[in-house]
Amino acid sequence: MAEIDSNSMRFIEELIMVEYHRPPLLAKKPDCPDSFTWQGKIFIIEELLAEWKDFRRKGRMARNMIPAHAERATQTGSWGVGRFFFRVRVEGGRIFELYYDRSPRSVDDRKGTWMLFRERLPK
Numbered sequence: 001m002a003e004i005d006s007n008s009m010r011f012i013e014e015l016i017m018v019e020y021h022r023p024p025l026l027a028k029k030p031d032c033p034d035s036f037t038w039q040g041k042i043f044i045i046e047e048l049l050a051e052w053k054d055f056r057r058k059g060r061m062a063r064n065m066i067p068a069h070a071e072r073a074t075q076t077g078s079w080g081v082g083r084f085f086f087r088v089r090v091e092g093g094r095i096f097e098l099y100y101d102r103s104p105r106s107v108d109d110r111k112g113t114w115m116l117f118r119e120r121l122p123k
Contacts, residue, residue, distance in 0.1 A: 008120060008121050008123065009118045009119065009120055009121065010118060010119045010121055011117070011118045012038075012116045012117065012118055012119060013115060013116070013117060013118075014038065014039075014115065014116050015113060015114070015115060015116075016036045016037060016038045016098060016114050016115065016116045017036065017037040017114065018030075018033035018035070018036045018037075018098075018114045019033060019034055019035045019036070019037075020033055020034055021034050027111065027112075028102050028112065029084070030084055030100050032045065032048045032051060032086045032088065033045065033086075033098075033114075036098060036114065036116070038116050043090040043091070043094075043096070044090060044091045045088045045089070045090055046088075046089050046090060046091055047088065047089040048086060048087075048088055049087040049088060049089055049095065050085075050086075050087040051084070051085060051086050051087070052085050053082060053083070053084055053085070054082060054083045054085065055081060055082040081102060081103065082101075082102045083099045083100065083101050083102065084099060084100045084102075085097060085098070085099045085117070086098050086099070087120075094119060094120075095119065095120035096116060096117075096118070096119050096120070097116075097117040097118050097119075097120075098114060098115060098116050098117055099114070099115055099117050100112060100113070100114050100115075101113050101114075101115060
């Protein structure tokens with residue numbers, strides 16, 4: 001993943017809804033969506049610029065595995081842990097980063113959530 005100067009980014013961190021022309025085979029390992037809805041507006045994704053995964057365990061979850069298992073989980077993921085990030089260009093040229101968070105919100109809602117992470121500001 002290419003690093004971006006944080007001064008050129010606007011942090012958003014809001015829930016979004018995503019749409020696919022063809023849904024991913026595995027919901028917990030999604031591909032980049034085709035569009036997303038944020039604040040009532042639909043954004044059509046024209047180009048995937050970058051993608052990466054973060055399977056690091058955080059907080060209490062970081063301490064509940066033996067080191068060898070924790071190292072492997074960092075590479076391959078484990079149930080309910082991890083985020084899939086996508087940097088995209090939408091119609092009109094704006095660049096956003098969004099992610100899918102695999103962690104369940106509750107016992108009744110195990111799907112995970114999509115978040116609009118930040119927007120790259122024009123120079």
